[in-house]
Amino acid sequence: MLSPEALARIDREIAKYPAGQKQSAVMAALRIAQEEKGWLSEETIAFVADYLEMPPVAVYEVATFYNMYDLAPVGKYKLTVCTNLPCALSGGYHAAEHLKERLGIDFNETTPDGLFTLKEGECMGACGDAPVLLVNNHRMCCRMTRERLDALLETLKRQATENTQ
């Protein structure tokens, strides 16, 4: 279900915790599974549960509690824009509006070509760098002017075309 590489990475996480506390690795295991699969299906969650010897419902609880896990398919690039107050005072809303207009979608929607999903995020702890957004949860883009937003979309589109060729 998951590749040997992913399982090796999960094993390294398990080793961080005391014997008998495999469950502590569940957040990392779900993250690694999501990186590989793109999102967390019920099968993936069940697989992680089996691997960590946890009841599937306990893994499902974790997957639904933390909002960076995706329980439904998302676009190739998930863009999460922070609009919390400190960001909003420095263009958080403006950045989100610009992306909505450029992509022709609203929050929680995916472009018809399946490339982009747009999400509204809560505080990412980078308020001094507003506007801030995350690409696929892990890459933080800071001080995103309209020009930088356009350039980011262009780069990602180019990346996607190169990957499919």
Add this chain to the structure above:
Amino acid sequence: MSTLKLGQMILKDCDESRWRLADYEARGGYQVLRRILTENWSQERVIEEVKTSALRGRGGAGFPTGLKWSFMPRQFPGEKYVVCNSDEGEPGTFKDRDILRYNPHSVIEGMIIAGYAMGASCGYNYIHGEIFEVYERFEEALEEARRAGYLGENILGSGFHFELYAHHGYGAYICGEETALLESIEGKKGQPRFKPPFPASYGLYGKPTTINNTETFASVPFLLAMGGEQFLHLGKPNNGGMKIFSVSGHVNRPGNYEIPMGTPFSELLELAGGVRGGRKLKAVIPGGSSAPVVPGDVMMECTMDYDSIAQAGSMLGSGAVIVMDETTCMVKALERLSYFYYEESCGQCTPCREGTGWLYRIVHRIEHGQGRVEDLELLESATSNIMGRTICALGDAASMPVQSFIKHFRDEFLYHIEHKRCLVPPEVQWAGSDIYVEA
């Protein structure tokens, strides 16, 4: 790109290119640990120095660190844990991110010393999921420390053993609450535990545990190097040391400023380049989004320390200073904060789960011209039914902005209700808060 503007202690002489072990050692890093281990300091001596320094928890609560450390049953055998809270998600706060990316070894050294002082041999640093690149860097820093013999068995030949690991969050503000954070490390939903028992007696995996903020741990090597007394004198009595203030919102130079405790707010504002576009200061949230808002003119009279901000009716909290100018609609600002708490309530306690929804919906309807005159009373009643009736402080954190915004800007709320629109015209609001990049 660096948000670091001024570092006088933890953030001094470090940046994107100077975060590695060799850089930290060149700045004197790990010398204090070496001294403690080779001179065979007693645990009490370390804790006494920390007490003398008047270092108070930098995560928001401001609890005296030395006192917290003394609660650990260090003389009893058995596993104990030291946990670092780097789950920095309080709107306005972004200091721990800079500490971890520019000076990760200061946190590692502080945690090793804490482990030594409290008889713990294992630690975890819980890092906010949204700063994943910082988590990856911290893992690299840990590897450097292991290779250099600062972590693991028999550290520097002393017989002391300490291991440290990084654990990442994945999007839940509540995990910044220390017992929710412990649940999260245990691989569960991050829902806070009843206290007592406190973590010092029943913490991670049911073992005695001490949890401190990133900046608190990072301060430890510095305060021990200079001595507790000297550290105290950097700040003011009962408010020792340097503090990193994260300044965001309507200022010309948003960023982190590490300055002595007790520095006048007006100086901090000046360091941050003053209010953008020469506009007038309207209000400041001085300690992260959960702290009560303070009108601009009152704030200009404050100094940046726990006691002065408390006198002004607010909290220094995490040192996150959110600056709002005259173009800010206070109803809209509160609406966004209320939405945040509604979204992040973990759902465990009814007053918070239901109450944060009430707060958001009422403020939302006032902002959208559907408010009723009795709504302000309703908001006050809702907050008093949330506060003090929940397991953790999220309910209080959601209520304090509501109470303070209404207290100080009641006219603005009433204007919204009576005229179905804002005192500040929308085009002015948008102009004041457009995408801003300093020159």
